[in-house]
Amino acid sequence: MSTESMDPEQEPQRRADRPLRFRATLDVIPAYQPGKPPAPVEGVTSYKMSSNENPYPPLPSVAAAVADELTSMNRYPDPSMHELRERLARELGVQPDELIIGNGSSGVLSQIVNACVDAGDEVIYAWRSFELYPICVAAAGGRSVQVPLTADGRHDLPAMAAAVHAATRIVIVCTPNNPTGPAVGSGELADFLAGVPADVLVLIDEAYLEFVTASDAIDSLALYRAHPNLVLLRTFSKAYGLAGLRVGYAIAHPHVAAALAKLGLPFVVTNLAQRAAVASLDVRGELELRVKSLVAQREQMVVALAEQGWDIPDTQANFVWLPLGQDAVEFAAAATARGLSVRPFPGDGVRVSIDEPVANETFLEVAAAFRLGMPRA
Numbered sequence: 001m002s003t004e005s006m007d008p009e010q011e012p013q014r015r016a017d018r019p020l021r022f023r024a025t026l027d028v029i030p031a032y033q034p035g036k037p038p039a040p041v042e043g044v045t046s047y048k049m050s051s052n053e054n055p056y057p058p059l060p061s062v063a064a065a066v067a068d069e070l071t072s073m074n075r076y077p078d079p080s081m082h083e084l085r086e087r088l089a090r091e092l093g094v095q096p097d098e099l100i101i102g103n104g105s106s107g108v109l110s111q112i113v114n115a116c117v118d119a120g121d122e123v124i125y126a127w128r129s130f131e132l133y134p135i136c137v138a139a140a141g142g143r144s145v146q147v148p149l150t151a152d153g154r155h156d157l158p159a160m161a162a163a164v165h166a167a168t169r170i171v172i173v174c175t176p177n178n179p180t181g182p183a184v185g186s187g188e189l190a191d192f193l194a195g196v197p198a199d200v201l202v203l204i205d206e207a208y209l210e211f212v213t214a215s216d217a218i219d220s221l222a223l224y225r226a227h228p229n230l231v232l233l234r235t236f237s238k239a240y241g242l243a244g245l246r247v248g249y250a251i252a253h254p255h256v257a258a259a260l261a262k263l264g265l266p267f268v269v270t271n272l273a274q275r276a277a278v279a280s281l282d283v284r285g286e287l288e289l290r291v292k293s294l295v296a297q298r299e300q301m302v303v304a305l306a307e308q309g310w311d312i313p314d315t316q317a318n319f320v321w322l323p324l325g326q327d328a329v330e331f332a333a334a335a336t337a338r339g340l341s342v343r344p345f346p347g348d349g350v351r352v353s354i355d356e357p358v359a360n361e362t363f364l365e366v367a368a369a370f371r372l373g374m375p376r377a
């Protein structure tokens with residue numbers, strides 16, 4: 001310590017003048033932009049098509065299970081999540097100790113990044129992709145290496161493999177990719193995995209797994225069994241319709257899961273969320289019918305947009321991506337005027353979640369009108 005800082009006259013004065021100090025890395029963390037609720041338009045029913053949520057309300061049995069759990073909210077939830085853990089393990093064909101269950105898959109993602117990334121370490125992912133990736137990496141003090149998507153919104157897996165070097169700790173593959181929609185194919189992913197060193201964690205974010213219908217869809221659990229460095233990330237928020245209750249999980253080999261578990265806070269998944277997740281697994285068949293319906297509406301929307309002249313990437317998720325470039329914000333405003341909240345990424349494109357048929361129809365009307373006003377390429 002210098003004599004100056006110990007000066008009894010100076011020190012209290014300087015401290016009183018100084019603002020609180022935060023970690024330097026906070027200066028490089030981009031702010032998360034959540035999908036906005038629709039702005040009310042008089043005489044128009046509004047729909048939130050900006051957050052890729054499930055538009056269907058909870059099934060009665062799931063709502064009843066949550067209601068039943070309300071009387072125990074004075075108690076902490078089961079920190080081991082025993083019932084949900086055993087049930088999920090059985091459904092997935094893994095051991096209970098291969099599951100990290102958390103506060104949405106976002107919570108688990110943060111746990112994974114914090115378990116692997118020290119200051120200066122690198123995390124590779126495609127861009128544009130899920131907005132939480134740059135935030136989590138920067139929060140851990142790591143460096144994001146963003147590999148551009150191909151022109152049709154796909155992961156460039158060879159370029160991502162080529163970007164791996166000594167400082168790489170994690171490569172994230174988001175499939176289907178949020179916000180563009182395409183899923184990676186099984187062949188290209190196998191080639192990619194063969195080229196990534198065993199000391200790099202490969203995280204496959206499968207938030208939209210249940211909506212995939214492509215014929216070359218990956219068998220992620222089979223890949224997981226073959227690759228000890230592979231971790232799968234899944235959620236109850238989208239297909240299962242539990243976004244508001246916050247429950248997601250990772251499937252990781254026991255030695256990986258044990259490391260991740262060290263950063264898990266106790267009690268992050270409420271007893272309501274645990275019960276709802278189990279009750280949802282009980283009615284999986286009914287939920288799958290809803291997913292089928294959303295996929296059918298997605299396919300109709302894709303056909304209709306093509307007929308209007310839009311050239312959009314393939315989508316295997318519950319949303320479509322309009323690569324509008326500089327027109328993204330203007331398009332979002334046109335949707336807002338019709339009561340639809342969509343998700344613009346300024347200068348890049350607009351992501352629109354599949355909603356109820358009436359909302360999807362209105363969206364197609366907005367898209368058609370906007371298209372007519374656009375200069376032809």
Ligand SMILES: *Cc1c(COP(=O)(O)O)cnc(C)c1O
Nearest residue numbers: 104105106130178207235237248
């Ligand atoms: C929605 C989403 C998630 C997770 O959401 P949670 O609600 O935190 O489970 C994760 N990854 C991607 C790519 C998403 O779009």
